[in-house]
Amino acid sequence: MxxxxxxxxxxxxxxxxxxxxxxxxxxxxxxxxxxxxxxxxxxxxxxxxxxxxxxxxxxxxxxxxxxxxxxxxxxxxxxxxxxxxxxxxxxxxxxxxxxxxxxVLHRPLALAQLGRPDDSVVVTTTPPDAWLNGFAAANGVAPHHRALHRSMLDAIAHPTAFALLHAQGLAVGFGLAVLERGAVGLYDLAVAPEHRGCGRGQALVQALLHWAAQAGATSAYLQVRTQNAPALRLYEGLGFKEAYGYHYRVPM
Incomplete structure (x- = not known):
């Protein structure tokens, strides 16, 4: 890409x-x-x-x-x-x-080009407990960081959407969208390990893009590690293209 x-x-x-x-x-x-x-x-x-x-x-x-x-x-x-x-x-x-x-990947966004979101995904503007607890478990958030994660979510000033995907009666997929100046950013995308590879991530992204387009977004962006080949294939299939790269420098 x-x-x-x-x-x-x-x-x-x-x-x-x-x-x-x-x-x-x-x-x-x-x-x-x-x-x-x-x-x-x-x-x-x-x-x-x-x-x-x-x-x-x-x-x-x-x-x-x-x-x-x-x-x-x-x-x-x-x-x-x-x-x-x-x-x-x-x-x-x-x-x-x-x-x-x-x-950083980027794509234009238009509601007419998006399909109907999957019924298994529920989108809310505040995070329910099932989202908070499920995301922490799926993404390995340490117990001592969970309150901090919640406080950072609460501090987001712009409109937000939280996608929660259920399968077999369980909350297994999670995603966050933040809308600012016509662009929606996708964050905290996670699927429980035992439910990966089944199209859950695509359903989450599509539901969040649909919410954003309905709210007036005309573009979308997200950030992904270059070594995450499955995620890159998913996002490329959803129309995202590379905007630019970045890297970290950490002390030895």
């Missing part, structure tokens, strides 16, 4: 939406960089990110290391196309390991 590089304006727009859709508990702004902290739950919410194209990197590594150490967290950088090349070079030279390359 590959496309020409996305315009930097699209990268910045999607990055901004993603920061809003998955809000960190604490944000620190530093010379065009955003330092996010959320008690260690998820790399995205506990990482350093460029906010503007080509933000200067001099002194950022040292400032970030001091701040994250103060809060008992590792210094994790998430490097999108907004980050200047020298950031990656300096971090590599300082012994930060390249980790978890990922893609």
């Amino acid at each position: 590959s496309t020409p590089a996305a315009p930097i304006s699209l990268v910045r727009a999607l990055e901004e939406r993603a920061f809003n859709a998955w809000p960190a508990r604490q944000n620190v702004f530093h010379r065009g960089w955003l330092l996010r902290m959320s008690g260690g739950y998820t790399k995205r919410a506990n990482s350093v990110n460029a906010l503007v194209p080509g933000a200067p990197f001099d002194g950022v590594r040292e400032a970030a290391a001091a701040l994250y150490a103060r809060h008992g967290l590792p210094t994790v950088f998430r490097l999108s196309p907004l980050a200047p090349p020298e950031a990656d070079e300096e971090l590599a030279g300082a012994g930060y390991r390249h980790f978890d390359p990922s893609l």
